Amino acid sequence: MAGKNSTVERVYEIVEPYAKELGLELWDVRFAKEGSDWYLRIFIDREGGVSIDDCVDLTHAITKPLDDADPIKQSYTLEVSSPGIERELITDAHFNRYIGARVMLRLIRPIDNVRDFAGTLEGYDNGLISFRTKDDRLLEINRKDTSYVKLDDFNFEDFNAELD
Numbered sequence: 001m002a003g004k005n006s007t008v009e010r011v012y013e014i015v016e017p018y019a020k021e022l023g024l025e026l027w028d029v030r031f032a033k034e035g036s037d038w039y040l041r042i043f044i045d046r047e048g049g050v051s052i053d054d055c056v057d058l059t060h061a062i063t064k065p066l067d068d069a070d071p072i073k074q075s076y077t078l079e080v081s082s083p084g085i086e087r088e089l090i091t092d093a094h095f096n097r098y099i100g101a102r103v104m105l106r107l108i109r110p111i112d113n114v115r116d117f118a119g120t121l122e123g124y125d126n127g128l129i130s131f132r133t134k135d136d137r138l139l140e141i142n143r144k145d146t147s148y149v150k151l152d153d154f155n156f157e158d159f160n161a162e163l164d
Contacts (some may be wrong), residue, residue, distance in 0.1 A: 007031050010071040011040065018061040019044055022055060027083045028090050031072070038076035043083040050082035053125060085153040095124035095143075098151060106147040109120075111139070118152055 019026040027043040041081045044050055044058060059080045066078070070151045089095050089103070098121055116141070123130035128145045143149075 009150045010069070011042075011066070012072055014065050014069050015042060015058075015062050018065065022054065022057055022061065024050070024058060026112055027087065027094075031076070038072075039128065040076045040078050042071065042078070042080045043087075044080060045083060045087075048112055055080040055082075060118075086150045089121075089149045090138060092124070092127075095121070095129070095149075099123055100159070102152040103131070103149055105129070105141070105149045107141065108147055121149075 001072055008029050008031050010025065011031070015027045015029065015069045023046060025045045027045045028041075029043070030039075030041045030042070032039050035149055039160060042058070046054065059078065061078075063078070066072075066130075086104070089098060103119065105119075107115045107117075111116075116132065117133050119131055119133040121129065122132050122138065129139075129141045129146070129149065131139045131141060133139065
């Protein structure tokens, strides 16, 4: 693998031991150009959630090792954050961990003119996603046919209760 993927893989190798040492899970690493600027985004997680202090601690721990290894030749902005409550499921381990969870799924090509679905992740096996829609249809979709699969933790009842 060359280019951006090897950069992400190298950064992952450098950062993961520091994340583990701090009791953090390295959720994802992304290296992206936005306009004329490059961003190295590192997403971390931990049981009970990530604090700002966790992000700061990891940033301090990895800045020198990243500078020393120099896996990225151009200048970039480093961002360390939580993947958020509507986190994207990326790895096989993510999918397996969240079987039974509510998810949002976007397809690359629509099924019956529909690209966006919400429902429950029923299973995951070798890239095949079993997904039950809110109207109780069971779909089996190859992961490579999705734009994304994200947790769907937004609950309108919770939102309405806060307004009362």
